[in-house]
Amino acid sequence: MSEHPYRLAVIIGSTREGRFAPVIANWFTRHTEGHPHIDMDVIDLDAVRPYELRYGSEEYETFAKRVDEADAFVVITPEYNHSFPAPLKHAIDLLHAQWQAKPVGFVSYGGISGGLRAVEQLRLVFAELHATTVRETVSFRLAGDLFDDTGHLHDPAPAAQAADTLLHQLTWWAVALREARTSRPYGG
Template identity: 60%
Template sequence: MTEHPLTLAVIIGSTRKGRFGPIVANWFAGQAGQRADLVVDVIDLAEAGLPDALGGFGDPPGPEVRALSPRLAAADAFVVVTPEYNHSFPASLKSAIDWHHAEWQAKPVGFVAYGGMAGGLRAVEHLRPVFAEVHAITVRETVSFHNAGALFDAEGLPIDPDPSNAAAKALLDQLTWWAHAVRDAKAVRPYAG
């Protein structure tokens, strides 16, 4: 293990009944967990139970938000595992982003998307400006599964692992470069957000 590993939060964005997200997220977390430079925290928004309605400005957050906030704050980088719903991302992800602000600032975000023919890529493109607004840095490398249900076996592993594993490695290499760069920069100079 490296001297100061990065903490990577892998966020399962779908909360829908019968969702495919945990299969994709568990595979990706397994890929990330093989790296000595990462400690992985899988955050399932279905378990977080965040409220749909935001409080007023200055209102204290509820217990669900307070429980999730330290895990997001502790992360040096994020990977959002998202499906595509109606050409965009699920409301549960928007809620998680909107309930937090400082937790996302000056941290890199990568995406693992899944869906039908578009492989969730339209959801990713909609998430990029949302994360930009909270001062997060989205990386270009993305893992995408087109017609995802047909690409995984009964054990939750890609049927053709080489392309998927190579895409995960490329994403993680880029994400960790940014995470180290930003963490090192913040150690010298606080982020002016």
């Protein structure tokens, strides 16, 4: 492992009113804080407001810079109607080179499938952007039933183990691809 931390952008993909995404994001970021080799940047699309971003605006440039500076991403996504939210797709589509040659992991939640159908579609989107998706995911089936009123899991062990596996894989890819981009720019 590199002696320098890598930058992980955690992208909160839901912007719906009453969304459950902050509960999932808070759990994941608390868990990730225990990994000292990761420097985290949380990008909440509800605050970014991707549909309002205009190319060249200060807000657009700030979003583009945050994505560009990341060495890896974790996308937190719900599953809406067997897919992922439209604002997430729009935010991804606003940029191109900033995603290239970087790894992407997923934390999903939803009904009976735990958001995994959304993840499978996101894998196709990121492949087109020349990003590498990691195999392992963290998935919360019927997520509302798994957390207490304070945002803590009733049984944290399975999710913590899945998150550690995801972060282990993501770290390998983040460090390897950062070194590769440094020594030889990606020509996608």
